[in-house]
Amino acid sequence: MFDPASLKYDASGLIPAIAQDADSGEVLMMAWMNAESVARTLKTGRVTYWSRSRQAFWVKGESSGHVQELVELRVDCDRDCLLVLVRQTGPACHTNRRSCFYTAVREGAEVEIMEPVE
Amino acid sequence: MFDPASLKYDASGLIPAIAQDADSGEVLMMAWMNAESVARTLKTGRVTYWSRSRQAFWVKGESSGHVQELVELRVDCDRDCLLVLVRQTGPACHTNRRSCFYTAVREGAEVEIMEPVE
Numbered sequence: 001m002f003d004p005a006s007l008k009y010d011a012s013g014l015i016p017a018i019a020q021d022a023d024s025g026e027v028l029m030m031a032w033m034n035a036e037s038v039a040r041t042l043k044t045g046r047v048t049y050w051s052r053s054r055q056a057f058w059v060k061g062e063s064s065g066h067v068q069e070l071v072e073l074r075v076d077c078d079r080d081c082l083l084v085l086v087r088q089t090g091p092a093c094h095t096n097r098r099s100c101f102y103t104a105v106r107e108g109a110e111v112e113i114m115e116p117v118e
Numbered sequence: 119m120f121d122p123a124s125l126k127y128d129a130s131g132l133i134p135a136i137a138q139d140a141d142s143g144e145v146l147m148m149a150w151m152n153a154e155s156v157a158r159t160l161k162t163g164r165v166t167y168w169s170r171s172r173q174a175f176w177v178k179g180e181s182s183g184h185v186q187e188l189v190e191l192r193v194d195c196d197r198d199c200l201l202v203l204v205r206q207t208g209p210a211c212h213t214n215r216r217s218c219f220y221t222a223v224r225e226g227a228e229v230e231i232m233e234p235v236e
Contacts, residue, residue, distance in 0.1 A: 001226050002228050018136055018145060018148065026143070027136060027138055027145065027201055030194065042223065074219040074220075074223070074231075075219070075223065076218040076219050076221075077212065077221075078218070081148040093195050100194040100195045100196070102192075102195070103192060103194075104192050104193075
């Protein structure tokens with residue numbers, strides 16, 4: 001059996017979780033989970049982070065409707081990072097862009113490569 | 119101009135960097151960079167992390183030959199996470215697997231979904 005307590009958490013009890021679109025492969029965002037977020041994500045099928053700013057569970061999309069349905073949770077070789085394959089409803093980013101990684105560094109300058117969704 | 123000092127680093131001066139295969143979209147690994155690693159990565163085109171265990175710069179593949187050629191660096195909306203698009207030579211993982219995320223949680227159990235490369 002998989003036990004969330006078997007993962008390696010940082011001094012704050014958190015582990016980074018990378019959300020990737022299960023179909024397109026696009027990396028959508030990175031946020032943090034604690035052991036209970038991991039357990040809730042697996043149990044409910046709704047990706048649930050730990051908000052460091054609010055110090056509270058963060059069921060992604062709970063207020064915005066931009067939920068992440070869990071497709072598969074993966075653990076890395078060091079057990080200190082998670083890859084979460086998801087089906088993303090709407091944009092993942094709070095700026096209304098599909099992904100949080102919408103700024104590229106090209107020839108030494110920052111370029112916005114993604115528009116907010118209508 | 120892009121200034122690595124404009125990113126948000128944690129208390130140890132580090133920022134997580136997600137390496138993604140620029141062609142396949144596969145998420146290969148997650149490691150950490152400091153401002154100087156970011157600068158070196160951009161300058162040399164060789165992805166350069168900061169090894170927390172060795173407390174030293176880590177030019178990926180320097181000893182193994184499994185280098186990562188930088189295709190594009192991207193910054194997230196909060197400026198506290200990087201996405202590094204790379205051309206990966208050989209396996210990215212020290213276990214000789216293509217990706218570090220070779221363990222999936224399926225029906226409550228851990229399953230290895232990737233073989234080491236020959």
